[in-house]
Amino acid sequence: MVRLYDYPASANCFKVRMLLAQLGVPYERVPVDIFAGESQTADYLARNPAGRTPLLETDDGDAIPESGAILLYLAEGSAFLPDDRVDRAHVHAWMFFEQNLLEPNVGTARFWRLTGRDAERPEAFARHFEAGAGALAALDRGLQGKEFLVGGRYTVADCALYAYTRVAHEIGYDMDAYPAVAAWLERVAATPDAIDDLAPYPESARAGAGGASVHNQPTSEA
Numbered sequence: 001m002v003r004l005y006d007y008p009a010s011a012n013c014f015k016v017r018m019l020l021a022q023l024g025v026p027y028e029r030v031p032v033d034i035f036a037g038e039s040q041t042a043d044y045l046a047r048n049p050a051g052r053t054p055l056l057e058t059d060d061g062d063a064i065p066e067s068g069a070i071l072l073y074l075a076e077g078s079a080f081l082p083d084d085r086v087d088r089a090h091v092h093a094w095m096f097f098e099q100n101l102l103e104p105n106v107g108t109a110r111f112w113r114l115t116g117r118d119a120e121r122p123e124a125f126a127r128h129f130e131a132g133a134g135a136l137a138a139l140d141r142g143l144q145g146k147e148f149l150v151g152g153r154y155t156v157a158d159c160a161l162y163a164y165t166r167v168a169h170e171i172g173y174d175m176d177a178y179p180a181v182a183a184w185l186e187r188v189a190a191t192p193d194a195i196d197d198l199a200p201y202p203e204s205a206r207a208g209a210g211g212a213s214v215h216n217q218p219t220s221e222a
C-alpha cells in the first residue's frame with residue numbers, strides 16, 4: 001500500500017488526497033506535524049531534501065516529493081492523464097503555472113493571512129496577494145469557453161489548480177471577478193469522488209507559536 005506523508009491543512013497535500021480518492025487507491029495516511037519539526041528530521045530530509053509535505057512512499061519504498069510529481073506518478077495510465085502528447089504538454093504547462101504563479105502567491109497569501117503572518121510583513125503580503133490576483137485572472141482567461149483545462153475533460157491539471165483556487169475566497173479574493181474560474185470550481189467539485197477535507201490551520205501554525213517551519217515562505221521573502 002502506498003503511504004502519504006501529509007499535513008492536513010496543506011492544500012498541496014489536499015491535491016494528492018483528492019486524486020487518491022478519485023482513483024480509488026487505498027493508502028496509509030501519515031500525519032507530519034511540520035510546525036513541530038517533523039519534516040526536518042534527518043530521516044525525513046533523506047527522503048525529501050526540501051523537508052516538505054506531501055511526500056508519497058510507493059509500494060516498493062521509493063519516496064516521491066512535490067505534489068505535481070506525485071499527481072503525475074499516480075495518474076499514469078488513468079483517464080486523468082491524456083495520452084496525446086500535445087494535451088499532455090498542456091497538462092504539464094498548467095501544472096508548472098500552478099507551481100510558479102498560483103501556489104507561491106495565493107498559497108503564501110492564504111497561509112500568512114490565516115496564521116497572522118500578514119501583519120508581520122504587510123508589504124510582502126500585498127505583493128503576494130496582488131500577484132495571486134494576476135494568476136487567478138490568467139486562469140480565468142485560460143478557462144474561458146472550456147469545461148476543464150485540457151481536452152474537455154477532468155485531468156490532473158484541474159486537480160492541481162483546484163486545491164488553492166477553491167480556498168482563495170477565504171482570504172478576500174472576489175471570485176465574482178473570475179466567472180470562468182467560479183463555474184469551473186463547481187464543475188471540479190462535482191467530479192466523481194471529489195473530496196472536501198482540507199483541515200483548518202491549528203494553533204501551532206500561528207505566527208509566534210514557535211514552530212520551526214518555513215512553510216510556503218519563498219526564500220526571497222525570508
Ligand SMILES: N[C@@H](CCC(=O)N[C@@H](CS)C(=O)NCC(=O)O)C(=O)O
Nearest residue numbers: 010034052053066067213214215216
Ligand atoms: N512545491 C511543493 C510545496 C510543498 C510545500 O510548501 N509544503 C508545505 C505545506 S503546504 C510544507 O510541508 N512545508 C513545511 C516546511 O516548509 O517546513 C509541492 O507542491 O509539494
